[in-house]
Amino acid sequence: MATISDVAARAGVSTATVSRALNGKSTVDPELAARVLLAAEELGYHPNGLARNLRRQETAVLALIISDVENPFFTAIARGVEDLAQVSGYSVVLCNSDENEDKERRYIDVALQERVAGVVLSPTGRSTNVEHLRRQGTPVVAVDRPLNGPDGDQVLVDTRRAARDAARHLADGGYRRIGCLSGPAGVRTADDRLDGFRDAVGEDTTLFRRTEYRAEGARLAALDLLDLPEPPDALLVANSTMTIGVLQALTGRHLRPGRDVGIVSFDDAPWATLIDPPLTVVAQPAYDIGRVAAQLLLARIADGTRAPTTTTLEARLIERQSSRR
Amino acid sequence: MATISDVAARAGVSTATVSRALNGKSTVDPELAARVLLAAEELGYHPNGLARNLRRQETAVLALIISDVENPFFTAIARGVEDLAQVSGYSVVLCNSDENEDKERRYIDVALQERVAGVVLSPTGRSTNVEHLRRQGTPVVAVDRPLNGPDGDQVLVDTRRAARDAARHLADGGYRRIGCLSGPAGVRTADDRLDGFRDAVGEDTTLFRRTEYRAEGARLAALDLLDLPEPPDALLVANSTMTIGVLQALTGRHLRPGRDVGIVSFDDAPWATLIDPPLTVVAQPAYDIGRVAAQLLLARIADGTRAPTTTTLEARLIERQSSRR
């Protein structure tokens, strides 16, 4: 692989000049610059980013560590981050922590070691530790879930309120035994959604289950609820992946969404309008979350002294047929 | 940020010893090693991966460049790659080329500049150029779509045959005017699926449309086909994202899948069984594609002289109700 000195030799100049010419820095004699460009071309020269970054102590890549690549909510965030980063000349690499604290730690380490310019992170758990990053001066912004511990930028959704509104919507629709399926304890969105649900139906309810944010767990939990002596007549489900499991459970019991069991699900999945009846959902502004997060990150990379902010976006209830009898 | 010399100073040894101790290399006096570890701990030392990689001329990260993060087919591949890479101690970063040749080129460049150990790539188009990577010695394996030009490992699906079988399945079901919605010309899977369709229904058909691999384009194209004087009574759709658009089109026309218009879709999306009637699909072994690709990549990283291979996996038709009257 050709190096900068190969180019310098071929162009008959110093490596400094090559560097300047290639980076469009300061003033380089046009004729020399042309010679350099030609030499680089002929040699098939590609700058070594490692060396450059080592020297410059900075990289034009952002890391985005998300907790589930297979969840459309997170991929929409990814798109938002990417679209914004792109126009500022940053590349973004995605890391899938898979709701697994070990993997998350590994990727935080990779981000640290590769000295990325900044990281956007949806923290997996309570114990997510970004101190290493912070201490090194790598800005990090949390999305979807707050980072406990010292401050930093975050962009969240008022998910407790959204859950409360969704549960009330079900109650207004005439459902009387409303249940809830939420994610794992300790995951903030899951806790919040459950709290919001309780705000609406009363603290004393036992009509809820908590599982992983996955289809299979939700299917089992739904079945469990449905087998109760007094089963729920409506369900608030904490994400669209879980809803897949819930819908399977309903089908297995020959229960129809809406008429038999009212359903409201978080996240407006692409297939939400395809099922029968169409699914009432709490739509989260995932793409915007990503954009805002990227914006904050870039701002903080430019100026590390900005005061930490937390942005809270609103979710929006989209009423369709699954919450009507 | 603490460097290796800070640690060395604090532990009262040379940087070489620190390096050896931290990497578990050769024999280091246990007592010294302990001092080093302690010093590193106290300083909050994190090795600089850039410097290490620059020196070692290698990285333990793989790049996976996929053409659409929002497509479950590709995220399943991602999972396969990641699961396998993980056990060998490699991290994988995802890059979303978004079916866009410019973005793809950028990410190939990033991979090159960051000197990743290898790349798995689903080439966006005909003109995807991995020569730079190859020349530099970075192994690349292509998934889903072949790389034209010089050889390398690839893992593909026999998609033409799968399309042919799917179309025949529709014909066997009594549908007589079978149409096809495929992806953009030049994208190999799209070409192959169309060819397979033609193998089954005859070369002379004009009952097909090509659009982007996206929902909206497919919706329009489906409408276009449906508005024909002699519209199709069945449709083979080239991916699940497009099928969302097709299903919307059908609903808009008050046409029912199966009874009115038979549907077979590529990719077994999680929601395929949730709609009514359940969707007949061509299931591709996406996760396995990822695993095999990662395996090949790792093998090639270990031994660059292996002969190039191409692995072809089979897709599987899952008959459900959308292809029955």
Next chain:
DNA sequence: GTGAAAGCGCTAACAT
């Protein structure tokens, strides 16, 4: 405007 030279943080010969 251009070159010489130092140095980013680390690892790997080579000495000892």
Next chain:
DNA sequence: ATGTTAGCGCTTTCAC
């Protein structure tokens, strides 16, 4: 077993 030293490929003062 440990230290000394060179150097990975690049950018950037500092002279000229």
